[in-house]
Amino acid sequence: MKPQKIALVLIGFQNDYFSQDGILRRVVEESSKVTGILTNTLHLIKELGDVLIIATPIIFSENYSELIKPFGILKTIKEVGAFKKGSIGSQTISELAQFKDKIIEIPGKQGLNAFVNTTLEAVLKENNITNVAFAGTVCSVCIDSTGRSAFEKGFNVTMLSDCISGRTVFEQTFYCEDIFPLYANVINSKELLIEQNKSF
Structure with a gap:
């Protein structure tokens, strides 16, 4: 993968998931500790060269008027x-x-x-991106939904196993071993850095 052709997309790196008093911290805390998601992602960003890095935070209005009859995780949020x-x-x-x-x-x-409702696809195409790597949380929800969409839009998808966490350790392992490989290349952040260095 050539450096200028890959983008790293960050999902869910927000205080409600990762700060000590985050409202949803307990949802991903155990899995995040096991994978070392923060340490690995920070190291990856530090070491990456000429790579497009994009963050896609989820933010709602004060009265959540965007959510019409929310269900599941959105209802919980x-x-x-x-x-x-x-x-x-x-x-x-x-x-x-x-x-x-x-x-x-x-x-x-x-x-x-x-x-959905963002300029993510446009930004990727404007930068001639063909390969998209994902880091963040939650693996079974936003990571999987966005990864599948990227695949269907024609991008080559990479899931960074040590930079992704889930609601449980089992869930993270299950998705990385059995679900993501159905449409994505699953590697860890060290392997991605090796691939990037080889492409120079």
Whole structure:
């Protein structure tokens, strides 16, 4: 994969998932610790060369008016008041602040798929991206939904197993071993860096 042809898409790196008092921290805490998602993702971003890095935060209005008859995880998000515009919980985690000049933030995500209601596809195509690598959470929801969509849109998809967490350790392992391989290349962040270095 040539450096200029790949993009790293970050999903869910927000305080409500990762800060000590995050409303949904307990949902991904165990899996995040086991995978080392934060340490691995930060190292990856630091070491990546000429690669497009995109963050796609999920943010809702104060009254969640966008959610009409929400179901499942979106219903839970509304009930607990997570990812509310203007709240600390909706903000990007502080660990990524050091890379703010390196990361393009694309707003508009208000559901499971980061391509819906955003300019993600347009930005990828404008930058001649053919390969998209994913890091973030939750593997069974936003990561899987966005990954499948990327595949269906013609992008080559890579799932970074040590930069993705789930609701449980089992779920993360199951998706990386049995679900993601149905449409994506599953490697870890070290393998991606090796591939990138070889492409120079």
